[in-house]
Amino acid sequence: xxIYKLSGRNVEVTDAMxxxxxxxxxRLDRFNDQITDARVTLTVxxxxxxxxxxxVEVQLNVPSGIIRAEEHHADMYAxxxxxxxxxxxxxxxxxxxxxxxxxxxxxxxxxxxxxxxxNAGDDVSEFAPEIVRQKRFEMxxxxxxxxxxQMEALDHDFFVFRNMKTNRTGxxxxxxxxxxxxxxxx
Numbered sequence: 001x002x003i004y005k006l007s008g009r010n011v012e013v014t015d016a017m018x019x020x021x022x023x024x025x026x027r028l029d030r031f032n033d034q035i036t037d038a039r040v041t042l043t044v045x046x047x048x049x050x051x052x053x054x055x056v057e058v059q060l061n062v063p064s065g066i067i068r069a070e071e072h073h074a075d076m077y078a079x080x081x082x083x084x085x086x087x088x089x090x091x092x093x094x095x096x097x098x099x100x101x102x103x104x105x106x107x108x109x110x111x112x113x114x115x116x117x118x119n120a121g122d123d124v125s126e127f128a129p130e131i132v133r134q135k136r137f138e139m140x141x142x143x144x145x146x147x148x149x150q151m152e153a154l155d156h157d158f159f160v161f162r163n164m165k166t167n168r169t170g171x172x173x174x175x176x177x178x179x180x181x182x183x184x185x186x
Contacts, residue, residue, distance in 0.1 A: 009043040011076075017042065020077060024084040025058075027092055035091075037061040047177075050074045056083040062094060099172060139169070146184050147172045 006018060023038055028035065043055040054076040060067045069086040073079035077183055141164035142150070151159035158173040163184065171183040 003153055004037055005039045007039075007041050009041060010046075011042055011044040013042060017076065022078055024080050025087070027084060028060075034062045034095065035060050040081075044076070044152060045177075054079045056080050058083050058087055060087065060091070067091060067094060141167065143172065148180050 004028070006013060006021060021042075025038075025040075028118065039059045041055075041057045043057070045053055045055060047053055049086045051074050052072040053074055055072050056076070056079040057072065058068065065074075067087065067090045069083045069090070071082035071086065073082060078098050138159065139162040142167045143164055146160075147159050147161040147170070150161070151157075151174070158171055162168070163170045166174045166184070168185055173181050173183070175181050
């Protein structure tokens with residue numbers, strides 16, 4: 001597999017690291033006809049938990065979505081190993097689903113964001129998301145900071161709100177690093 005973009009944050013990507021990433025991801029060659037683009041980011045972070053110090057993020061673009069893996073480990077090479085294992089399982093599942101739809105003559109449905117980024121296990125059966133609950137609520141205008149406070153009060157990982165300054169819908173969410181993120185449309 002040719003890696004289209006390999007970058008490092010707080011770490012210099014050495015030739016040895018580049019070679020190791022390419023070697024590990026070369027196992028994905030049998031899925032190469034579906035991979036249109038790839039991006040790998042290696043990050044070294046200053047965190048208390050040494051098991052989360054090294055992070056490997058890999059994003060593979062496939063015709064009908066994105067396949068993504070993010071893994072952490074105390075050792076960068078072990079994090080690369082874990083990420084490549086996750087990607088292999090996800091690609092195997094994607095290929096099974098793709099071939100099933102092709103043999104049935106039905107088009108492959110466009111995945112939703114949750115389905116495209118699902119962290120698949122070893123099961124290669126088709127993922128069929130099911131909406132099991134619906135909620136309706138009034139969106140009162142508020143600041144992103146107020147939305148975070150509301151999210152925390154409800155003990156949720158995200159909160160949808162109407163931004164009082166822009167009058168647009170936004171989403172605040174809790175990041176893995178403990179900070180918060182804000183998603184707003186253009």
